[in-house]
Amino acid sequence: MYLVPLSLARRLGPALKPLRALVAGGWLQEADTDCLLRLVHPALRLKRVFARVESRVWVADDMLALGLRTNGNAHGWRPGQHVRLYRELDGVRHGRSYSLTKAEPDGRIELAVRRQPGGRFSNGLLERLEVGSLVELDPAQGELTWPHEAGSVLLLAAGSGITPLLGLLRHALAQGFAAPVTLLHYVRQRRQRAFGEELQGLMARYPNFQVRWAISGEAPAAGELAGRFQAAHLAGRPVHSLLACGPHGFVASVDDWWRAEPRAGGLQVEAFTPPAPSVGGGEQVRLRFARSHRELPGNSAVNLLEQAEAHGLRPPHGCRQGICTACTCQLLAGGVRDLRTGGLTHGPGLPIRLCVSAPLGDVELDL
Amino acid sequence: MRHDRQLTAAELDSFGAELDALRQRTLDDLGEPDARYIRRIRAAVRLCCWSGRALLLLGWFPPTWLLGVALLGLGKILENMELGHNVMHGQYDWMNDPELRGTRYEWDIAGPADFWRHTHNHIHHSYTNVLGKDDDVGYGLVRLFPEQRWKPFYRWQPLWVTLQALLFQYSVAVQHLRLDQYVKGRMSRAELRPLLRQFNAKLLRQSVKDYLAFPLLALLLGTSAAAVLVGNLLANLIRNLWTFTVIFCGHFTERAAVFPPSVLEGESRGHWYLRQLRGSSNLTGGPLLHILTGNLSHQIEHHLFPDLPARRYAELAVEVREIAARYGQVYNSGRLSRQFGTVLRRIWKYRLA
Numbered sequence: 001m002y003l004v005p006l007s008l009a010r011r012l013g014p015a016l017k018p019l020r021a022l023v024a025g026g027w028l029q030e031a032d033t034d035c036l037l038r039l040v041h042p043a044l045r046l047k048r049v050f051a052r053v054e055s056r057v058w059v060a061d062d063m064l065a066l067g068l069r070t071n072g073n074a075h076g077w078r079p080g081q082h083v084r085l086y087r088e089l090d091g092v093r094h095g096r097s098y099s100l101t102k103a104e105p106d107g108r109i110e111l112a113v114r115r116q117p118g119g120r121f122s123n124g125l126l127e128r129l130e131v132g133s134l135v136e137l138d139p140a141q142g143e144l145t146w147p148h149e150a151g152s153v154l155l156l157a158a159g160s161g162i163t164p165l166l167g168l169l170r171h172a173l174a175q176g177f178a179a180p181v182t183l184l185h186y187v188r189q190r191r192q193r194a195f196g197e198e199l200q201g202l203m204a205r206y207p208n209f210q211v212r213w214a215i216s217g218e219a220p221a222a223g224e225l226a227g228r229f230q231a232a233h234l235a236g237r238p239v240h241s242l243l244a245c246g247p248h249g250f251v252a253s254v255d256d257w258w259r260a261e262p263r264a265g266g267l268q269v270e271a272f273t274p275p276a277p278s279v280g281g282g283e284q285v286r287l288r289f290a291r292s293h294r295e296l297p298g299n300s301a302v303n304l305l306e307q308a309e310a311h312g313l314r315p316p317h318g319c320r321q322g323i324c325t326a327c328t329c330q331l332l333a334g335g336v337r338d339l340r341t342g343g344l345t346h347g348p349g350l351p352i353r354l355c356v357s358a359p360l361g362d363v364e365l366d367l
Numbered sequence: 368m369r370h371d372r373q374l375t376a377a378e379l380d381s382f383g384a385e386l387d388a389l390r391q392r393t394l395d396d397l398g399e400p401d402a403r404y405i406r407r408i409r410a411a412v413r414l415c416c417w418s419g420r421a422l423l424l425l426g427w428f429p430p431t432w433l434l435g436v437a438l439l440g441l442g443k444i445l446e447n448m449e450l451g452h453n454v455m456h457g458q459y460d461w462m463n464d465p466e467l468r469g470t471r472y473e474w475d476i477a478g479p480a481d482f483w484r485h486t487h488n489h490i491h492h493s494y495t496n497v498l499g500k501d502d503d504v505g506y507g508l509v510r511l512f513p514e515q516r517w518k519p520f521y522r523w524q525p526l527w528v529t530l531q532a533l534l535f536q537y538s539v540a541v542q543h544l545r546l547d548q549y550v551k552g553r554m555s556r557a558e559l560r561p562l563l564r565q566f567n568a569k570l571l572r573q574s575v576k577d578y579l580a581f582p583l584l585a586l587l588l589g590t591s592a593a594a595v596l597v598g599n600l601l602a603n604l605i606r607n608l609w610t611f612t613v614i615f616c617g618h619f620t621e622r623a624a625v626f627p628p629s630v631l632e633g634e635s636r637g638h639w640y641l642r643q644l645r646g647s648s649n650l651t652g653g654p655l656l657h658i659l660t661g662n663l664s665h666q667i668e669h670h671l672f673p674d675l676p677a678r679r680y681a682e683l684a685v686e687v688r689e690i691a692a693r694y695g696q697v698y699n700s701g702r703l704s705r706q707f708g709t710v711l712r713r714i715w716k717y718r719l720a
């Protein structure tokens with residue numbers, strides 16, 4: 001049993017202010033302080049966001065909605081954003097991003113996790129993350145916003161691309177958004193229609209909302225669309241404002257379609273897979289430096305330290321041969337190759353040494 | 368004193384490749400047991416330091432006071448060596464745990480972690496035992512090798528070394544300021560100022576904690592502030608003497624080699640490894656010795672693979688020793704008392720030209 005329940009621990013947040021100030025001044029170690037706070041409640045931390053799993057609901061054959069409650073350090077989170085969720089596997093803390101399908105002011109959030117063939121992380125969540133367990137989350141990110149002024153809204157989702165759009169949709173409808181809204185959800189098989197019942201319920205409750213499914217891996221039934229995204233699916237629908245989310249290929253084809261004609265409304269797209277990585281030496285890649293807000297062309301054969309310097313950045317460095325760790329930097333997206341060993345590192349949040357890492361494809365760095 | 372075989376360029380390449388392969392095998396094998404180990408060490412550090420401080424708050428009562436000093440000293444040694452030193456080398460970066468990330472960790476000694484990451488991780492580990500490049504060779508205070516030019520100042524070096532040992536954490540802290548460069552006019556006041564600010568801030572925090580805050584707490588609790596103050600002083604002293612001993616035994620024993628700056632020109636990977644091997648010396652002993660030295664008892668393995676978790680050095684040592692033997696290289700290893708004896712002999716011998 002814990003000293004206090006999570007709801008009370010959440011309210012301790014403001015009381016921890018003096019401790020945070022002491023940590024900021026270097027008088028206390030954050031790790032030591034967190035170690036003591038955990039005795040009060042295992043999710044209680046000075047700054048890091050921890051959350052407890054409160055519910056598990058299967059919303060499709062291959063998708064699980066996780067209800068979580070955060071510890072009070074999650075501020076300003078909005079549905080439609082995504083958060084990175086961390087779990088430890090074999091001593092390594094791995095993180096994956098999931099969209100917020102819900103974010104309530106009382107700290108309750110919902111994430112939907114889809115089964116990935118061969119995916120150790122997501123499948124581990126589906127099989128082993130029990131109600132009551134604790135996970136760590138990073139602050140929410142993402143720019144998708146509901147176009148409140150739009151005369152009509154079209155939502156296009158492919159696969160688990162439904163999750164951020166559902167978050168926005170639920171919120172907008174509950175707030176009384178009255179203009180017509182249409183959602184097209186592209187799935188391979190009928191049993192992958194995540195949140196299907198809830199969406200039909202919303203359609204019954206809100207006359208301005210319509211949902212249709214497009215099936216690409218089976219013969220479509222009456223009322224269903226067939227195949228992947230195509231212009232014909234949109235025939236006769238008013239498109240003022242469009243939001244699309246799905247894998248890179250899907251988002252790219254929606255984007256092409258949108259740009260084929262001049263349009264008045266707004267387009268927002270989000271892809272949850274990067275473009276296919278180019279492996280090998282000397283290819284053109286894009287380097288994104290998150291802190292300095294720059295995106296620049298790069299080369300997959302040259303170490304990242306030199307490339308960053310060539311673009312005028314001055315990351316800390318020392319030995320330039322992989323020993324001193326002065327150049328260690330966080331990888332935010334994409335993958336890198338260790339020039340000494342050929343070893344590959346993928347995945348957000350992992351520390352890499354710039355001086356001995358070359359980009360595998362497009363990468364984003366915490367620089 | 369060393370009888371190493373000269374290696375051809377081809378031999379150097381294969382020597383380097385063998386060590387690279389060894390490093391990679393260990394990297395591939397890192398996992399849960401390594402993570403558990405370092406977290407246990409951190410728990411032990413907290414347990415020792417917190418219980419030590421609590422005992423000191425009970426006042427002068429000899430059994431609790433002595434135990435308090437011992438526990439706090441032990442906690443500080445573990446934090447300095449097995450936790451701080453190793454984490455700051457990035458040995459546990461692969462865990463991706465923000466609390467154990469090498470570039471962010473701040474340790475419980477007078478010198479700011481950022482200073483040390485530069486002077487130690489970068490300068491010392493890249494230029495190990497290269498005269499004029501590696502300031503750790505004598506720290507500018509001591510002449511340890513005949514290759515170092517003699518100055519009259521060195522005549523008194525046994526005294527300087529004793530002072531340095533007693534104040535070791537401050538001597539490590541001050542190193543990064545490069546005051547000698549400033550005095551010689553090679554560094555401007557403007558360059559020194561930000562360093563000094565960082566240095567003072569950390570020094571202030573550390574002194575306030577040990578010599579003001581905790582003694583005041585004792586006063587508030589109605590026990591002896593002096594007991595806490597003296598206890599903290601002693602715990603820091605124990606740690607200073609111990610870390611000094613370990614560090615000096617790692618590089619300045621009888622069979623340790625130094626190198627002229629010319630070795631650095633176009634140095635190959637294999638040759639870099641060779642220099643690390645020749646410049647370092649190991650201590651033999653039981654598991655407790657290894658933990659208390661932060662596994663710097665395996666200084667050779669540490670210098671070959673500074674970013675591999677130190678708990679692996681013992682198993683790596685078996686193969687490193689075998690590789691060294693095959694390439695005809697001396698593997699400098701011995702008991703603590705013997706190795707330290709040879710360090711003292713160096714200090715005594717080279718005080719004169």
Ligand code: FES
Nearest residue numbers: 318319320325355
């Ligand atoms: S600069 Fe030393 S590890 Fe990259």
